[in-house]
Amino acid sequence: MADGRRTSLIRSFSSMPHQRKALHRQTSSPALGLKGHVAAALHAHVDGKTGSELQVEVDESSLCHYAVVDSPRRRIANINLVARHPEVYEPCDDSFALVDALLADKVHLLERQPSLCLEVGCGSGYVITSLALLMGEGSGAQYIATDISSVAAEVTRTTLRSHGVEADVVVTNLVTGLEKRLAGSVDLLVFNPPYVPTPEEEVGVEGITAAWAGGDRGRTVIDRMLAIVDSLMSSKGLFYLLTLTANNPGEICQIMKKKGFASRIVVQRSTEEESLHVLKFWREDVRDISDNGNHSTFSHSFSSKFSRLAFWR
Numbered sequence: 001m002a003d004g005r006r007t008s009l010i011r012s013f014s015s016m017p018h019q020r021k022a023l024h025r026q027t028s029s030p031a032l033g034l035k036g037h038v039a040a041a042l043h044a045h046v047d048g049k050t051g052s053e054l055q056v057e058v059d060e061s062s063l064c065h066y067a068v069v070d071s072p073r074r075r076i077a078n079i080n081l082v083a084r085h086p087e088v089y090e091p092c093d094d095s096f097a098l099v100d101a102l103l104a105d106k107v108h109l110l111e112r113q114p115s116l117c118l119e120v121g122c123g124s125g126y127v128i129t130s131l132a133l134l135m136g137e138g139s140g141a142q143y144i145a146t147d148i149s150s151v152a153a154e155v156t157r158t159t160l161r162s163h164g165v166e167a168d169v170v171v172t173n174l175v176t177g178l179e180k181r182l183a184g185s186v187d188l189l190v191f192n193p194p195y196v197p198t199p200e201e202e203v204g205v206e207g208i209t210a211a212w213a214g215g216d217r218g219r220t221v222i223d224r225m226l227a228i229v230d231s232l233m234s235s236k237g238l239f240y241l242l243t244l245t246a247n248n249p250g251e252i253c254q255i256m257k258k259k260g261f262a263s264r265i266v267v268q269r270s271t272e273e274e275s276l277h278v279l280k281f282w283r284e285d286v287r288d289i290s291d292n293g294n295h296s297t298f299s300h301s302f303s304s305k306f307s308r309l310a311f312w313r
C-alpha cells in the first residue's frame, strides 16, 4: 500500500474520538492489507473501548497488535458477531462513522430518553445493534429497523440475537406500512442510505446494488426520506443521516431547514475513496442540549462550514 494511502487510513482512524487515544504509536507498515478489512479488524478490537482500556501496538510486520487491558461491558456491536451474507452490505467506513456519531452523542441521547428508535436500511444490523447496546437495557426504548431486502432483515435479526438485544425488523420500502405506528413518535432516526451516484435505473434493484445505488447525485433515496421525516419525528426527535460530499449535504440541510429542522455535522471523515459526513437534525424550536448554548449560531456556522467544504473532496 502506498504511503499516502496508509497515512490517510491512520488519519481516519485517529479522527475517531473513541479510538484516537488507542493509537499509541503510528508507524509505516508495509502490510496494511485491504482498507475495509483493516478498518473492520480495528473496530473488532477497539469498538466501545476508551484509550485507557486498550493498548495498541503498531509494528513493521503487521498493522496492529491490540490488547484489551480491561474488558468492560461492550457498548457497541462486536464486528465478529455481525452476521454476513453476500447480498447484504457489510459494515464499512460509513457504518462506523454513523456509530461513531451516536457514540459521540451518547450522553445527549441518554438524556433525551428516546422511547422509539428507528433505523431505516439496517443491512447487517451493525448500527441498530450498536444503538440498542449503547442505550443500554435500562433505557426502556423500543427499536424498529427496516430494510427493503428480506435477506438483510434476516441478517439483522441474527446480529441482534447474537448480541442479546431486540428490535422489530420489518421488510419494507423506507417505512411504508408503518406510517401510522410511527407518526410523530420517532425520537431517534438513523439512516445510512444508498448514497453513491448511479444511473437512476439501478436504484432499488434486487440484491446488493440496492445497498449503495443512490441515483442522481446519490440523492434519490435520501430525498424520499427527507420528504417523510417531518411526519415521523416526535417533538424531541433527532435524525442522524450519513451523506457523501457528492450528495450536497449543504443543500440537504437547506431542505430540512425549510421543514423547520436545525442541523449540524457530528462526524466528518475523509477516506481514500470518499468524504463522509454524519448530519444531525432536530426541530429548530427545540434546543439541542448537546450544543452548549450555541444553538442560535448553528445554522449560520453550518452553512459557512459547507461553503468551505465545497472545495473539500
Ligand SMILES: C[S@@+](CC[C@H](N)C(=O)[O-])C[C@H]1O[C@@H](n2cnc3c(N)ncnc32)[C@H](O)[C@@H]1O
Pocket (backbone or CB within 6 Å): 089, 090, 091, 092, 094, 095, 098, 120, 121, 122, 123, 124, 125, 126, 127, 146, 147, 148, 149, 152, 172, 173, 174, 175, 192, 193, 194, 195, 204, 210, 211, 212, 221
Ligand atoms: C449503505 S447500506 C447501510 C447498511 C447498514 N445500515 C450499515 O450502516 O452498515 C444501505 C441499506 O439500505 C437498504 N435500502 C436501500 N433502499 C432502501 C429502501 N428504499 N428502504 C429501506 N431500505 C433500503 C439496503 O438494502 C441496505 O441494507
